[in-house]
Amino acid sequence: MDTLSARFQLNWPSFQLKVDLQLPGRGVTALFGHSGSGKTTLLRCIAGLERAQRGFVSFKGEIWQDAKIWLPTYRRPLGYVFQEASLFPHLSVLGNLRYGMNRIAVAERRSLDQAIELLGIEHLLERKPARLSGGERQRVGIARALAVSPRILLMDEPLAALDLKRKQEILPYLERLHDTLEIPVLYVSHAPDEVARLADHLVVMEGGRVLASGALTETLARLDLPIRLGEDAGVVLDATIVERDTQWQLARAEFAGGSLWSRDHGLAIGRRVRMRVLARDVSLSTEHQENTSILNLLSGVVDAVADDDHAGLALVRVQIGASVLIARVTKRSAAALGIAAGRQIWVQVKSVAVME
Amino acid sequence: MLLSADDLQAIWLTLRLAGIVTAILLVIGTPVAWWLAQTRSRWKGPISAVVALPLVLPPSVLGFYLLLALGPSGWIGQLTQSLGIGLLPFTFWGLVVASVFYSFPFMVQPVQNAFEALGERPLEVAATLRASPLDTFFTVALPLALPGFLTAGILTFAHTVGEFGVVLMIGGNIPEITRVVSVQIYDHVEAMEYADAHRLAAVMLIFSFLVLLALYVWQHRGQRRT
Helix, strand or coil, X not given: CEEEEEEEEEEECXXXXXXXXXXXXXXXXXXXXXXXXXXXXXXXHHHCCCCCCEEEEEECCEEEECCCCECCHHHCCEEEECCCCCCCCCCCHHHHHHHHHCCCCHXXXXXXXXXXXXXXXXXXXXXXXXXXXXXXXXHHHHHHHHCCCCCEEEEECCCCCCCHHHHHHHHHHHHHHHHHCCCCEEEEECCHHHHHHHCCEEEEEECCEEEEEEEHHHHHCCCCCHHHHHHHCEEEEEEEEEEEECCCCEEEEEECCEEXXXXXXXXXXXXXXXXXXXXXXXXXXXXXXCCCCCCEEEEEEEEEEEECCCCCEEEEEEEECCEEEEEEEEHHHHHHHCCCCCCEEEEEECCCEEEC | CCCCHHHXXXXXXXXXXXXXXXXXXXXXXXXXXXXXXXXXCCCHHHHHHHHHHHHHCCHHHHHHHHHHHHCCXXXXXHHHXXXXXXXXXXXXXXXXXXXXXXXXXXXXXXXXXXXXHHCCHHHHXXXXXXXXXXXXXXXXXXXXXXXXXXXXXXXXXXXXHCCCHHHHHHCCCCCCCCCCHXXXXXXXXXXXXXXXXXXXXXXXXXXXXHHHHHHHHHHHHHHHHC
């Protein structure tokens, strides 16, 4: 069931936002786009931090904004994580966590312990924000947003201000959020790898408009969108670890339609994972290649062919059982192999990223 | 005794005046500073200019207009008369009113700068944490702008201690009521009591230096901490 409806028309001198979105009431929805695509502005409009001249927001039947109603941000039951943690410098970590919690009805208050435990910040509670690392600060910022017992969590590029190491430090916590939170999450990001790891639902934005909105796997497999993703075009497959080869340190994960080998990350058999396969790591062949270094060889049927962003390249979508992969090939190769919809083809996958 | 009874009386009067003016300005200057820091109104420019006027006007000009306004036919004078307070010129409270106008920018500008330096973000964060605007003002803006308040308080106090022209126009030179230190020094010099003038002037000099020293040392430490 759709629980968040948002319609906005915003006219700024140099920017226009025009969206009409229905978003699911569960799971993580990624608002994805390049900078300037309007994703942060959209999030701010939903939170009431920005006021669109014409807008409508309703959440679970409650109207936050329409022609007559305007619910100010502090009366909307949401949690918000800013790009920079923006902790209050005059309060300790615990003071920051309690700030919002003390302002909600006693009946709605939940113990802080869960948020503290979820983000692993037990040892930081007495510290002042100035004495935290960037990653720790952002973890406190997320816990602080959860401490108001929000009914929806809005996150504005919570990792963008952090370096790669800090990102790696926080991502596992975000994945835990994904697994444990029952409230819907809106997650703004311009990083395809974060989206692939965290999102269930994907909204692609460009120039203040929504290009696509749908389930992650289906939306990533759309051939009219990968163009916007450039090098990051690819698909995400839901899979289960089914076999571990201890001699060669490899693991096999099965998805609907086949299975793929990848490096063994120590995940137990039966573990549910996501596999990300980039279009640039997929190549096609009309024959079964015997002598190749590539382990993953799958048989499929060409489903569609589309132009890529460079005139010399094409994107080929191949149906493999119930799943699809996208391959990026040169148009010359596509012509030489006679690739067209309906053709039986061998698919070679050079690299697979496995995510918990 | 280093200072005469009259001198001590002038010092006590001066400190009392400066203390009361600083307290009043904290109360009325803060909302003005907050409004100026937050508003996008086209009135921001004109209001800012009015607030800053005492910085550039000769004190005698300000004192002259205040004297007219507070006098029997001025609008403040008529108001105070109808309220049964009587006329304010040449009274201690007349000095207070005049000093409030005169020291207004010294309170408003540092506080306004401190509010502006906060930026929008802490206020937005507070809103997402369920704090109403008034709540946000008292629990986020005020504590974060505290250094600005300290600067403003010290500057206002010191500036009120140092005024002369406005005092002379509004308060005259009445012992125990309006004869503040700066006027007392003037009297000593007029009466050729240079030794008395010296002692009192030295007290003022040392006081002013110590106040500014404390302010700058404290600001410097604050900067190193952040």
